[in-house]
Amino acid sequence: MAPSPISIGGEVETAQRVVSCPFAEESAPSMDHMTQVLFQLFAILLAAKIGNEIFRRLGQPTVVGEILGGVVAGPAVLGVYEVNAETTLFAEIGVVLLLFQVGLETRLHELLRVGGTALAVGILGVVFPFAGGFLAAELAGGDLALAIFLAAALTATSVGITSNVLRDLGALPTTSGRIILGAAVIDDVLAIMILSVATGVAAGSFAVTSILTLLAVALLFIGVVVLGGTQILRRRRSILTDPEFAETPLLPGMIVMLGLAAVASWIGLAAIIGAFLAGMVVGESSERHALEAEVAPVAAFFTPFFFGFIGAQVDLAGLANVDTILLLLGITALAVATKFVGAFVGAIRQGARRATLIGWGMVPRGEVGIVVAGLGLSAGAIESEIYSVVVGMAILTTLIVPPLLPTLVRRAESAAVPSDEENGPGIGTEDDDGIVPQPRTPSA
């Protein structure tokens, strides 16, 4: 999945702005650099929480406030926060912890119960945006590499934002919540195949066999982790606290989380998919509730760095002229419409209200869209203007959804619609409409 080492000429500057090399000018550990990083972490945490405070007082979604805090602290406005190796890592660990928490609250059999709908949502939610992005780029006269990268960037869903809001609303254990989570996993499996094609086309060659190998490896990983992991945990529910160092399950849980996130990332999946699976497996432990309680403060500390990081990607200078802004609005509309329609059609058997919630829930592109755009930039497939536009699209789709979700959740989950899933272990219990979404208290 690595970007090909292609000469990238004029785009170098933009790419280096995105992730600058912290030790380019100095060859030894510098106190100055660590000081800068500490200031940046301080600045982004403070900015995100000020944004949170303002949006909370306005009765708006706090996650939007935290992202806008990142816009203000980031290069676009104040410039006190810089996107570099260290701050990127904090953002990554933030979203990894977010999905680990979501996994802890998700039981495998509940996810499998909605497997058919999730599969349909995942596939159609990829096909529509991909086709839409590809056709739009081709009609506009772009070359094949541009078209395929733009299509890939429109395709990638980030489940971090939606799952965070659903968690705050207490709506993860609803049918819609589970379908969104399952579809996000399937979405990511398809995304690595598309990205593989995209980087192959940009490099001038790609082989069908290697793409099928990627698919097989990804499915094997998911299957082994989910089935093998839950089997191990179910047979030995105390495994997390069996080591003597583990007075609490926190560190064994973190070790599993980091390990599976690393392996997922290594085989080309998003690290958050590995973290989600890790949470789901570890959630079979008898220590699940103790673990949830201990992970909560760690995640509360890290997740603002993720939200702030997304905001800090905004490049106002790159969106300085009217044409670019119109292009941004057009691509954002395309991204919203194609993802919504695809996911909506995939979920239609759940009824229109749930399908509407699921459709909107899949819309945010978040950090995944930004990563894909960065790969396209470094592969020379897209130029810096398009890069800024795609990043802007990823952020706009991420900002639009949270304000809609509370109403959509209320409508979807109060109107019970019979589920007709094929994997349900018992017809009578296959649906959780009885669960009334209950807002949970966020950790901070």
Next chain:
Amino acid sequence: MAPSPISIGGEVETAQRVVSCPFAEESAPSMDHMTQVLFQLFAILLAAKIGNEIFRRLGQPTVVGEILGGVVAGPAVLGVYEVNAETTLFAEIGVVLLLFQVGLETRLHELLRVGGTALAVGILGVVFPFAGGFLAAELAGGDLALAIFLAAALTATSVGITSNVLRDLGALPTTSGRIILGAAVIDDVLAIMILSVATGVAAGSFAVTSILTLLAVALLFIGVVVLGGTQILRRRRSILTDPEFAETPLLPGMIVMLGLAAVASWIGLAAIIGAFLAGMVVGESSERHALEAEVAPVAAFFTPFFFGFIGAQVDLAGLANVDTILLLLGITALAVATKFVGAFVGAIRQGARRATLIGWGMVPRGEVGIVVAGLGLSAGAIESEIYSVVVGMAILTTLIVPPLLPTLVRRAESAAVPSDEENGPGIGTEDDDGIVPQPRTPSA
């Protein structure tokens, strides 16, 4: 405090090994690099906890096990863990959180009560190692820059290891524990002056006025934070949970911690001194116990990265011949003897047993000694062989102390000796000998 941008010729390779540039070969965000970092974090956490497990079963100090886990995972043995920008940050945040926790458990008035002894321990504990290191280097025919950097590296105490062990033993709230903490702050104030002289000499010039300015700024920072901060907190004890985003005090506490760590680092003090002061100030909050409970899992997650990081600095290749090993043993003996004698003499009015505990407690050089050695290397004042030796000394002094502390604490704090501190608000209550050290349960 920045190293002068001096040409460093042959030493470049060693220095780059210490902190390699993660994006040297790629100019855009690379999934591969993030994958590597996730694997490294996984590896060091697992290795540290395996070391912890082994040492726990052997009845030995777990912190030594975690450091040795870092030796095994690091470049010296397996090489699966690399010291780079991201892993260095995790180590730094680990020790920052450690000292923040220690600060939370330390009350200002208790620290001031032992101020006289702490001052004597801090000053003599700097003078003796500095004089010893300087004389040894001069006698061996080293030039002035080498002598002064070696002396500076022998001087620097790291309070992270000792305070962690004392915390586990429940011995922080004893007179000895408080003296060690107070002395560590004074030690660090003196260390920035010495380092300033050292970098000035290496660069060929230094001004007495700039050193006095450094001293004034450091003392002003400590005074303003400690006195101003505690005043603010005492007048408004609920300030941490006053913002609406703060359902718990965790994130306001983290913001203060990162901010003061950054400022301390900026003015040349160690970031951990800022974090310690932040913890002490924030500990005046009415939410102190809730904050302690929430910080515990965050610190439990981060601190193994710090211990593992120290172990990963071991450079076995640099210690490959007998002469170097003998030099290492000699310098380590000098480092132990001079620091112990200086701190012992400073604390002698507390009785021999307490003075012995305090003397040993100040011995570990930990990451501070490693940072000073790195500055000397990049300033061209010391060569790579001496660098390896000084790093080895910092690690050996850190490994020697934890096994001794349980016995020393028991002997020192069971034999009550009247304290004759000048700052005690009341003679009858000025000593806490009544406190029987109670082991606390570590978080994980």
